[in-house]
Amino acid sequence: MIIKEKVIKYGNNVDTDVIIPARYLNTSSQDELAAHCFEDLDENFKEKLKDRKIIVAGDNFGCGSSREHAPLAIKASGVKLIIAKTFARIFFRNAINIGLAVIPSEEASENVKDGDELEVDLEKGLIKDNTDGKIFKINPVPDFINEIIANGGYINYIKKKIKSQTAG
Amino acid sequence: MAVENKPQTMAQKIMARHCSRQYLNAGEIINAEVDFVLANDITMPLAIEEFKKIGVKKVFDTEKVIIVPDHFTPNKDIKSAQQCKILREFAYEYKIKNYFEVGKMGIEHALLPELGLVMPGDLAIGADSHTCTYGALGAATTGVGSTDVAVAMATGTAWFMVPETIKFIYKGKLKPWVTGKDLILYTIGLIGVDGARYMSMEFGGPVIRQLSMDGRFTMCNMAIEAGGKFGIVEFDEITGKYLEPKRTREYKIYQSDDNVKYFKTYEIDCSNLELQVSTPHLPSNAKAARDLKDIKIDQAVIGSCTNGRLEDLKIAAEILDGRKINGKVRTIILPATQHIYLEALELGYIKTFIESGCAVSTPTCGPCLGGHMGVLAEGERAVSTTNRNFVGRMGHPKSEVYLSGPAVAAASAIAGKIATPEEVL
Numbered sequence: 001m002i003i004k005e006k007v008i009k010y011g012n013n014v015d016t017d018v019i020i021p022a023r024y025l026n027t028s029s030q031d032e033l034a035a036h037c038f039e040d041l042d043e044n045f046k047e048k049l050k051d052r053k054i055i056v057a058g059d060n061f062g063c064g065s066s067r068e069h070a071p072l073a074i075k076a077s078g079v080k081l082i083i084a085k086t087f088a089r090i091f092f093r094n095a096i097n098i099g100l101a102v103i104p105s106e107e108a109s110e111n112v113k114d115g116d117e118l119e120v121d122l123e124k125g126l127i128k129d130n131t132d133g134k135i136f137k138i139n140p141v142p143d144f145i146n147e148i149i150a151n152g153g154y155i156n157y158i159k160k161k162i163k164s165q166t167a168g
Numbered sequence: 169m170a171v172e173n174k175p176q177t178m179a180q181k182i183m184a185r186h187c188s189r190q191y192l193n194a195g196e197i198i199n200a201e202v203d204f205v206l207a208n209d210i211t212m213p214l215a216i217e218e219f220k221k222i223g224v225k226k227v228f229d230t231e232k233v234i235i236v237p238d239h240f241t242p243n244k245d246i247k248s249a250q251q252c253k254i255l256r257e258f259a260y261e262y263k264i265k266n267y268f269e270v271g272k273m274g275i276e277h278a279l280l281p282e283l284g285l286v287m288p289g290d291l292a293i294g295a296d297s298h299t300c301t302y303g304a305l306g307a308a309t310t311g312v313g314s315t316d317v318a319v320a321m322a323t324g325t326a327w328f329m330v331p332e333t334i335k336f337i338y339k340g341k342l343k344p345w346v347t348g349k350d351l352i353l354y355t356i357g358l359i360g361v362d363g364a365r366y367m368s369m370e371f372g373g374p375v376i377r378q379l380s381m382d383g384r385f386t387m388c389n390m391a392i393e394a395g396g397k398f399g400i401v402e403f404d405e406i407t408g409k410y411l412e413p414k415r416t417r418e419y420k421i422y423q424s425d426d427n428v429k430y431f432k433t434y435e436i437d438c439s440n441l442e443l444q445v446s447t448p449h450l451p452s453n454a455k456a457a458r459d460l461k462d463i464k465i466d467q468a469v470i471g472s473c474t475n476g477r478l479e480d481l482k483i484a485a486e487i488l489d490g491r492k493i494n495g496k497v498r499t500i501i502l503p504a505t506q507h508i509y510l511e512a513l514e515l516g517y518i519k520t521f522i523e524s525g526c527a528v529s530t531p532t533c534g535p536c537l538g539g540h541m542g543v544l545a546e547g548e549r550a551v552s553t554t555n556r557n558f559v560g561r562m563g564h565p566k567s568e569v570y571l572s573g574p575a576v577a578a579a580s581a582i583a584g585k586i587a588t589p590e591e592v593l
Binding site: 017026028063066072088144145 | 197210211213214217218221222223224239240244245247248251294295296297299311312313314315316318319322323327361362365366392395397450537538539543556558559560561563565
């Protein structure tokens with residue numbers, strides 16, 4: 001899969017409370033969550049989303065709460081991919097589990113600028129910055145995680161596994 | 169060296185036992201059996217939605233699924249009531265034994281140990297980031313999301329990456345009023361909010377050996393605030409004594425091998441450690457409370473899964489006893505469970521709180537995450553014994569939270585600004 005989109009850039013320690021404030025967690029509706037995504041961090045997020053669909057951030061993206069509402073809100077907003085220098089543990093597994101693409105890349109995080117256009121080839125493991133021509137390699141992820149991603153999330157992966165066990 | 173003789177950390181040993189292995193390497197991904205799976209009124213509705221997609225007819229074990237509606241309960245609004253209804257109906261339909269209704273409910277991470285639902289050597293997950301609290305009992309438990317809980321409810325298993333371990337050795341003699349909260353805020357300040365990202369934080373040394381269970385729970389609770397996967401303390405006499413009346417099943421004690429290789433070891437001399445306060449907007453902004461001058465507060469909160477236990481209320485009561493809180497400060501005290509509430513009542517703490525001008529609440533996570541029972545307005549400032557001070561955490565995005573232990577929170581409530589007990593006693 002190739003994702004070609006422009007970048008919204010954020011800094012370090014973007015926490016789950018600014019991704020989706022807890023005051024909106026009295027619902028599981030993805031549309032409602034998306035409506036309030038990043039509202040305490042960036043009041044222009046929705047405006048930016050019109051022509052930008054990749055988030056690039058610094059260290060420890062998604063730190064804080066275990067709320068899966070955070071990656072769900074981002075995914076439902078239409079964001080295609082998050083690249084960060086590092087991800088907080090629970091956010092990272094939640095994103096994988098729900099099928100939201102997340103890539104840890106120190107190089108891309110440091111070099112890519114707000115508004116740049118990226119072309120990301122997930123199969124080949126390459127991030128190309130079309131604005132300045134730089135290319136960054138994506139570190140390979142463990143097979144198990146790739147399998148979850150290939151199945152479109154953890155639930156589909158498990159359903160398939162349970163099915164094959166009952167069949168076998 | 170044969171693999172089974174290779175030195176391992178407690179976390180590695182516990183994880184290995186749960187996937188029938190002798191030895192695990194840090195960084196390995198395993199699929200392991202869990203001893204229980206936990207979720208609350210925020211995370212469970214999503215987990216139920218995902219669980220139903222899997223298509224199994226029952227949960228893996230009706231005793232090992234634990235549901236605690238504690239965040240927006242007693243239901244704060246219609247939407248929260250709807251969410252709680254989803255989990256209540258699920259609990260009845262799937263015959264979940266450990267569902268705790270309002271009235272029996274407490275804040276999950278205080279409630280589970282109190283009821284003996286967590287035992288040393290357990291491996292467990294919870295859809296709440298502070299699930300790492302139970303490491304205080306020598307268990308490996310960690311926060312995950314709703315989908316992980318859904319799968320674990322169906323299969324009794326979860327995937328884990330085996331973490332590296334950072335060892336923290338606390339030495340010296342603690343100053344008066346200094347508690348586990350000050351140790352952990354200081355530690356997070358030392359290593360940063362991602363200083364233990366993906367890692368197990370093992371707390372030890374002579375200071376920990378003398379620290380109460382309540383203090384240990386507080387420390388392990390905030391491991392996540394440094395990015396940690398587990399906060400863990402070795403089983404000792406104090407653990408054994410705490411567990412004696414609560415023991416619900418057999419347990420196994422694990423200790424890290426003496427010659428194990430830690431990712432890093434910190435030795436911390438606590439003799440000069442001051443009461444700590446973490447300033448907005450990161451838990452790692454830890455500073456000595458007495459260096460913070462003239463920081464006026466509008467609210468003080470004493471409670472949460474971090475500091476809503478009996479020892480915390482005792483400290484607050486000692487400071488508030490016979491004194492009045494500042495007229496401009498709203499002080500909210502939330503015992504973490506009904507049992508703690510009752511004990512505090514019997515010991516006279518609740519009377520002290522009410523007479524000094526505090527509001528005392530039924531157990532709820534409420535204000536900690538800006539849900540209800542003490543939400544901040546624009547420009548307001550709180551000192552709070554909770555665990556996070558991110559932007560908007562307790563209410564308006566332009567409000568501020570200063571994190572502290574119960575002593576500073578109680579003293580600040582009296583002073584009307586951030587203060588240490590010495591300033592008000």
